[in-house]
Amino acid sequence: MEKQVGEKFVSVIQNFSFVNSEKCYSDPFAIRGFKWRLLAECDLVVLHLYMCITDCPPFPSEAVKVRLTIVNQLCEYRSILKESDHWFDEKSPTWGCAIPTQILEEDGGFLVNGDLKIVAEDRVRLIFERHPEAAVEFRAKNQHLRTTYIIFLLSLIETLYQPLQELSSEDLVEADIALTYLKDAGFKVDWLENKLDLLKARKEKEKACEVRVQEMEVQLHDLKHKFEIEKAELVVCN
Structure with missing residues (x-):
């Protein structure tokens, strides 16, 4: 059936x-x-x-x-x-x-x-129907080499379309290297380059937010410490 x-x-x-x-x-x-x-x-x-x-x-x-x-x-x-x-x-x-x-x-x-x-x-x-220009200038004739490049392309796509929280800064650096490798081989992958640029910007914003949160946690800790000191002094004064 x-x-x-x-x-x-x-x-x-x-x-x-x-x-x-x-x-x-x-x-x-x-x-x-x-x-x-x-x-x-x-x-x-x-x-x-x-x-x-x-x-x-x-x-x-x-x-x-x-x-x-x-x-x-x-x-x-x-x-x-x-x-x-x-x-x-x-x-x-x-x-x-x-x-x-x-x-x-x-x-x-x-x-x-x-x-x-x-x-x-x-x-x-x-992939090639959505981006028909991607492999127009890719001219490798060896079957195993062509397959290797396609696998490489698919792996890069799967990497870039993971949730941002699953991608490290090192992953994005490696993706940038892989993108250059594919472009040098003749692939037109502007849409992946745009995707990578977007991920880099979002990752930088994420890192900046993490830094601000850490700073606020330190400030909150200091405020709590000062609060406890002031509270103790108030008890002594009474």
Whole structure:
């Protein structure tokens, strides 16, 4: 049983068993113009999941952020997420991951009434659709080098879009270095540069606020100390 919701594909494999070694394929589905299939199979110890480009592709022209979620149907926050950046081509049309069946069996929420629920999605194309100019001047031809740069770009994006409180000043310095590295490689990442400048300004304001709070705490401590002295003297005078 399959269902597509936007750029997510949900597959429910019915009558699945962790001791069944048969291959279970989903129906073909399309995400961002490319056709895919999911494959699930067990070897008694490990559940193998694969996301495969179907026959007669064109292949994506950049690394794809592949994400597979094995859904815990009783407690969704316990779902298992596996993701990777993969460059699909004729030599490597499939990306897969493996999960020990012991983990899935012990929890009890992954296989409910024989149903195994898997969600597939990809994210990288959305980035280039929103910022089509980003890789126009990126000319690396070596596949592994291209993949490395894309992974580097995705990592930088994930870093810059974390909550501010989770980012240290050192993180922002490293992000600045990474941004320069990508620009030197030919990426146009003005939107990330603007995001980084905004984060730097907010981090400086945060640090300034922390300093003021510390100063006020010291002043408050001194006032309390003076108050206690004055209170003691008042008692003596009475």
